[in-house]
Amino acid sequence: MLSVRGGLSYTVSVTIPYRPALAGLEPYGAPQLDVPVTLNVNENPYPPSAEMIADIAAAVADAAASLNRYPDRDFLALRADLADYLAAESGVRLSPEQVWAANGSNEVMLHILLAFAGPGRTVISFTPTYSMYVEYARDTFSEWQTLPRRDDFSLDLEKLPEELARIRPAVILLASPNNPTGTALTGDELSAVLDAAKGNGPADAPGSDCLVVVDEAYGEFRRDGVPSALELLADHDNLIVSRTMSKAFGAAGLRLGYLGAAKEIVDQLQIVRLPYHLSAVTQAAARAALRHSASQLSQIAALREGRDAIVRRLHSLGLDTAPTDANFVMFGTFPDRSEIFTRVLDRGVLIREVGPAGWLRVSVGTPEENEAFFDALEEAMK
Template sequence: MSALPWPPLRDALVGEEPYGAPQIDVPVQLNTNENPYGPSAAAAADIAEAVRGAALTLNRYPDREAHALRADLATYLNADGGQQLSEANVWAANGSNEVMLQLLQAFGGPGRVALSFAPTYSMYPEYARDSLTEWVVGHRESDFSLDLEAARRKVLEVQPAVVLLPSPNNPTGTALPPEAVAMLCEAAGNGIVVIDEAYGEFRREGVPSALEVLPRYRNLVVTRTMSKAFALAGARLGYLAAHPDVVDAVRVVRLPYHLSAVTQAAARAALRHAPELLGKVAELRAERDDTVAWLRAQGLEVADSDANFVLFGTFADRHAVWQQVLERGVLIRETGPDGWLRVSIGTPEEMTAFKSALVAVVEENR
């Protein structure tokens, strides 16, 4: 007789629910920070042709090192703050989620600690759990900024193998000040400091990318995704930039042929259309700033945002507000600290629908 339960799930996973934002079919979906503007006909045609070419070779395994894609990504990053990056500095995987998990598999594990500062991305503790890494969380200030001296002390105290910090932060949209990256890298010693720039292209004018200081710190990793600014969420392509030693370490834990030929072809085609696909970023930034101003004019608290979403509140019963907004055909996200809600930035028409729904709900609950 086996002493294992059925199914024989690991103890740490018993009672856990899989990650996922609600996927509800409503007219206005503003809950997963997608780009509301899809690829143009020209970009879609180029992607389709690239995929057609890849389809003719699907009897063969893909390039397991994704050499050409990594070189293309390095070229793109060099135009957005990178400092003479090459293929050797870049790694790619199925979304930045897989990149993060690979980092924890390579540098975390039993007897090691991963550290972040809450509120932060809800998947981070799951990466730690899945890689058998101890999870330790510090805390941000009431305005969601990071107290740099307190953060430095926390790093020195717990000596993490991996520090995970998004900039802009998810779910708050808060960007790290430039000096934070240097401070964290120096305090971490040989620990890896991951600056998650999934929303980096949406940062405000004058907010630098951590890519700019990458050559100074061998323990710095900057992660990006093509899901947001590139409007390529359905393709699942994330990547990192780091010292070649870090890239080589991650290669040890990657699964064989983890990145399909179709994904590589689609991503390379999208990069050829980067100026066009990123062309709506400025509009989304402007719409975000207008949304922040509008929400504050309604008397709500709003976090400063450098992302394509806005965290706002506070509500005594945020779930009730979320539900009532949903009943008016607008799906937003119930996430972050208690009392707060998050709205992704959509088209002007979608944002008008959101504002109308929220005004009606707030009036109804007065």
């Protein structure tokens, strides 16, 4: 056995044929610690209502009666429910054939890169951004390149047309609101990216456009007046908008992510999905949960207010925050952020050490959890 990380318990056997690119790596994931207040993975802090729990339980019991059969591979009923949800949330009506779903938007993204990136093709994003993107690229054997954000974390778009003509990426991944910064794309920025993507697709598909994937995992938290990229779908065949039930909808444990795109794109995604990837239990539970959209989404206004109150209070402590349209706030900067993170954790509050040097991130919790966070932070900063 060969130890590749001095001091850590990991060992790499010389007899196992590791993929060189993966040897010695650790799996991605935020710490899952048993502490009183967890504000580290941007969940909705409110559990499902008693009515929603009862509905999900009944739907799952019904699905259990035919678990000897494989689930519906095309799950058009769930896709129709998700299309209805999107129409109610954003005013954009898609057909069920324009919607695709998988086990979390993580898997949705993997499907996109499996279908449209891969060896010899390049995926780009603007950093800092969601740290899984580079892993999707690695796992699909795609090249990965990043372009910078400005100091306020908005996109630096001036040179984008030249950059895209040089890189010829197959896929541009853009989180809006972005994680970990919270920055949302404006309508102008989105249009500029879509314009620059025209004709700059990968060299092995001459004349093609780059696919622009807007990851709206936190889309429901955007401020009034900030558009959803869904509004541009009708005019752009190269646009994909990804969403999830993990964040605003308050169902992270369900593992249900989805996207809206042209039917031709969705047809292509079906080529790379594993057969029966969405279990009958997941489909039934998701459909039952979606019947409670109105009550689930009624928490959003309070969470947005909680976010804005957190920003104000961080400023009153003399701290800086990144502009945020999400349910989290990136704040700082600290000469030693690990020390602050640990001191806050010692007081029972788990936040996230993520983003550029010196910054920390906190998710919006219940008013009581937010209060506990500030008690811990103020102590930690003494």
